[in-house]
Amino acid sequence: MPKLTDRGISALKLKEGQKDRLVFDSACPGLGVRITARGGRIFIAQWTDPATKRKVREPLGAWGNITIDQARDAVRARLGAVAKGIDVRGERERLKHEDQQRRKVDALTFERLVANWENLHLGQRRERYREEAVRAIRFAFADLLKQPAARITRDDVRERLDRVARTKPAMAGRTLAYGRAAYRWTQKRGEVAENPFRTCRR
Numbered sequence: 001m002p003k004l005t006d007r008g009i010s011a012l013k014l015k016e017g018q019k020d021r022l023v024f025d026s027a028c029p030g031l032g033v034r035i036t037a038r039g040g041r042i043f044i045a046q047w048t049d050p051a052t053k054r055k056v057r058e059p060l061g062a063w064g065n066i067t068i069d070q071a072r073d074a075v076r077a078r079l080g081a082v083a084k085g086i087d088v089r090g091e092r093e094r095l096k097h098e099d100q101q102r103r104k105v106d107a108l109t110f111e112r113l114v115a116n117w118e119n120l121h122l123g124q125r126r127e128r129y130r131e132e133a134v135r136a137i138r139f140a141f142a143d144l145l146k147q148p149a150a151r152i153t154r155d156d157v158r159e160r161l162d163r164v165a166r167t168k169p170a171m172a173g174r175t176l177a178y179g180r181a182a183y184r185w186t187q188k189r190g191e192v193a194e195n196p197f198r199t200c201r202r
Helices: 006-011 068-083 088-107 110-120 127-140 154-167 169-188
Strands: 020-024 031-036 041-048 055-062
Touching: 031 068, 041 068, 055 068, 055 088, 110 127, 110 169, 127 154, 127 169, 154 169
Parallel strands: none
Antiparallel strands: 020 031, 031 041, 041 055
């Protein structure tokens, strides 16, 4: 088991009949490089799961995209976490899931929420109501339309409605009702958890 070097990795070849080959680093237990039939060289981390006693292997990246030193650092970090009883793979999956959920939340902007409400729900309402509702929300919340809908707060709503109320009190009340209805519909679809308009009063 040699110490991995750039020259050594470059010289590694498959033996006759092999589809791939795994060579481990003598300088960093748990670090290996996999050579594939297509000539690829992928760093992998290997450790034993304390719960199942099974070997776990995780690709770290291609040689050339990350250095040997970076691969060693990554392996040491994973083995350190395993020694502390942390489920490394489970933690990575959790973080990946959280990132996907965060991206999903951020993709639904206030503007898209209103557009969905208009296109998918307001078709059953009078045209006059539909046009006024959408126009009122977009006017009062123009500076928030690009923000993720789930991150709009009650204070955001109150502040914008107060601005409208200074010159058009009745319109502020109607805009509150429109916004509350749009969020309530979206909430029923499971796309937002909270309705920031729900507890606002005019």
